[in-house]
Amino acid sequence: MNKLIRKAPLFLAVYVSLAVMFLVSQYENPLKHYFPGFAEIVQQLAEDTIYVANLIDVNLIDPRREQNTVHVAGVNIDIENLEDINIDDDHGDILAVTEEPEPETDPVFVPIPSDGSYTPRDSFGTLTEGPVDESYFDDAVFIGDSRTVGLSMYSNFENADYLCDVGMNIYDCMDRDISFRGNEHTSVREMLSVRSYRKVYMMLGINEIGTGTADSFCEAYSNVISEIQSYQPNAIIVIQSIMCVGKSKSDSHRTINNPRIYERNEKLSTLANNTNIYYLNINEAIADENGDMPANYSFDQVHLYAQYYYLWRDYLLQHGLR
């Protein structure tokens, strides 16, 4: 107890500083210039608390009550179809519910551009490539590895969704534990089955470049595309070519080299059917005349510096599909 009392000033200091930080985050001040996300963190903390409180509240409700739906964290669950939900009989908890992600928007809501340029997906016609503006990515999702993680941070496509993770590859991309919009443990499969998109942009292939052959890789890719289509029947799939690497990396690495990358890209391009699967050769925007990523674009000769993500971004904007 004495120890605790002696430590009291320390706790006090921590609480005071937390309070000051909170106040600082609430008012307009020069610190905001340096810590622009701080207010959002506080906001997020509050929201999380409410979310958790809601969950606890819901768990107290007996799911077998005479009520047709339970409103859990923004998702309406039909009690008549409860067979699908794992119920722990001892406690009466809805276990599956806690794993259900909270969609930010209504799952079926898809914004449609107002300029009339949009092709309805009931019948896929051949789309043509052309320049688009950023709103084109409102209903797009990017699936990919660390390079797409970079895109999510430095493309400034604020409205697109990014289902990506460092180390993601074609073999584990559907099941891999990823975090998405505050949901720490979800997967691409889970998200694709809840949310709805019109465009699915994929770039995978650098992590598994040492595994299998170009054919086995493309077969796996094709399987993933089929699965994505089963969740997103209205979406077009855009296969982005595997981005090339720098010359020094390419020359020194047994598997991560440009000949291998281009071999696989060649095969990937054959997956496109130009009705609902398209292929975009991103390397047109990145590679130099020898097909290598220029050395000054990257620290590790694999990932673009943040300042060069505009090349990729502009390419996507120039090659929208409609």
Next chain:
Amino acid sequence: MFFSDINFLLLFLLIFIPVYAYVPSWAKRFVLLLGGIIFYAVNDIIVLPFILLDILIVFFLNRGLEFAFDKPKLRSFLLRLGIVLQIALMIVPLFFTEHYFIGIGFFAVQFIGYILDVYKGVCPATHNILDLANYALFFPKVLQGPIVSFPEMAKSLSKPAGVNPSKLEKGIRIFILGLSYKVLLADRLNSLWNGVQTVGFQSLSTPLTWISMYSYSIQLFLDFQGYSLMAIGVAYMLGFTLPVNFQSPYMSRSVGEFYRRWHMTLGQWFKNYVYIPMGGSRNGTKKMLASLSVVWLLTGLWHGISVHFLMWAGLLLICIILEKTLFKKLVRSENIILKFLGHAYVLAIIPMSWMLFAIPDIDRIYIFFMRLFDLQNYFQPINVNSTDYITYLKDYWPYLLGGTVCCFPIVENILVKTRVSMTRFISFALFWLCVYIIMKNGNNPFMYVNF
């Protein structure tokens, strides 16, 4: 094969220690040498012949120094020859190959020290080449120190004490602590540092720049201290005592004090073989400044022949000179405010000096510091994601927090110095956690690349 390598942990160590413990004592020295040679060969078989040759040369050179005790000219020639040879061993490969000679700086420094000791008559030249070879190739310290002088080890090398249970246990505790520093914290923080370099300094937000600077400082300490602890631990298991290399350096109040507590064995080496012979601090200010400058010039060059290492050493030299002249009284004052300011000064200047140490390219150093202080008049940042530091903090806060705690001596005191079953259990758990993490990364088919 580093200490945090699964082959070392579960193969080399598990075979070597029982063998070393159960062979008769006359054979221990041979087993030890064999272990050293195998360990070095696994790491770098190309360099091994050069090292063995160097051991022979130093052995005969030192014998020569003793035989020629009445011929001062010959002696000074032999001395110079020896030192030049060691320096050549360090430098020459840099001009011919891209191949980095592991641990060569440590070999050279220790042999130069030994030659000087024999020359000055501090210790006799050894008559037993086996002892010398064991001293040079003693596998716990062969890759990264700690630097030990030959007389310190000579006795225990010529009559190895062998493995005893209580020393074995303490050694294991020290080793596990070092392993945890390295595997659980330093390696994780390393990916933060890699991450910010991949983004490019020109696109870092200012908070992330600060975070990455402190993260690197913590990482560097834990990595090096982790290695030193592992070395000390392995040596202890075998019945040898190696000197301590770090004493919570980030708790210092001045840069001078910091370097008395950081990589202490190297600091002592420079003190004994450069600083004091050149005049040291007892022969007037001029001599002190001259010897300090030489010490820091050599320290910079020892880390690598490159401008940024010289800048790093230069910055530290300036700080230390100021501390020894203008601010002498302030540094020694017991005033609580001055003490606090001293800590703040060390915690500001040392991480910045590490940036000079870590970034090999002057332009990138410039950009880093412009981002650190957000001097937009001199450098306009490009495509900054202003909330990037939140992403990084979310991913790395446990390691940053854990790393910060480990910069204080508390963890070491609890895990190494207390002998209750609780800490025994913690050490045991930490070991298997480390093995798990190493295996997980090792079994990952995408180990070398995780993009």
